[in-house]
Amino acid sequence: MTEAKPGWRELPFGAVPYKPSLEYHTGDWGVERPDFDLEKCTRCTLCHFYCPEGAIGFDAGYPEVDLRFCKGCGICANECPVEAIRMVRKG
Numbered sequence: 270m271t272e273a274k275p276g277w278r279e280l281p282f283g284a285v286p287y288k289p290s291l292e293y294h295t296g297d298w299g300v301e302r303p304d305f306d307l308e309k310c311t312r313c314t315l316c317h318f319y320c321p322e323g324a325i326g327f328d329a330g331y332p333e334v335d336l337r338f339c340k341g342c343g344i345c346a347n348e349c350p351v352e353a354i355r356m357v358r359k360g
């Protein structure tokens with residue numbers, strides 16, 4: 270028999286962000302950033318859609334990262350179908 274889980278009324282209070290997401294610079298967390306090989310890039314935009322921080326935009330059709338929000342997770346590099354992204358150290 271499985272143990273019943275508590276309902277939402279029994280859960281303890283948690284923290285609630287008080288700033289809009291644009292004021293949380295998640296880029297401070299990371300040690301790496303994506304480096305784009307524009308020769309390989311097919312401009313498919315998948316990196317933009319997979320980025321959990323919305324840090325990848327497109328300038329003149331090519332990806333560009335906003336380092337204020339890139340937390341260095343590497344998801345974009347993992348998902349790029351043509352391996353046009355490699356993670357390098359920030360700095």
Ligand code: SF4
Nearest residue numbers: 310311313314316349
């Ligand atoms: S996922 Fe890769 S190929 Fe697609 S736009 Fe991003 S860098 Fe370019």
Ligand code: SF4
Nearest residue numbers: 320339340342343345
């Ligand atoms: S490393 Fe993570 S946070 Fe940074 S651009 Fe790629 S997917 Fe977004």
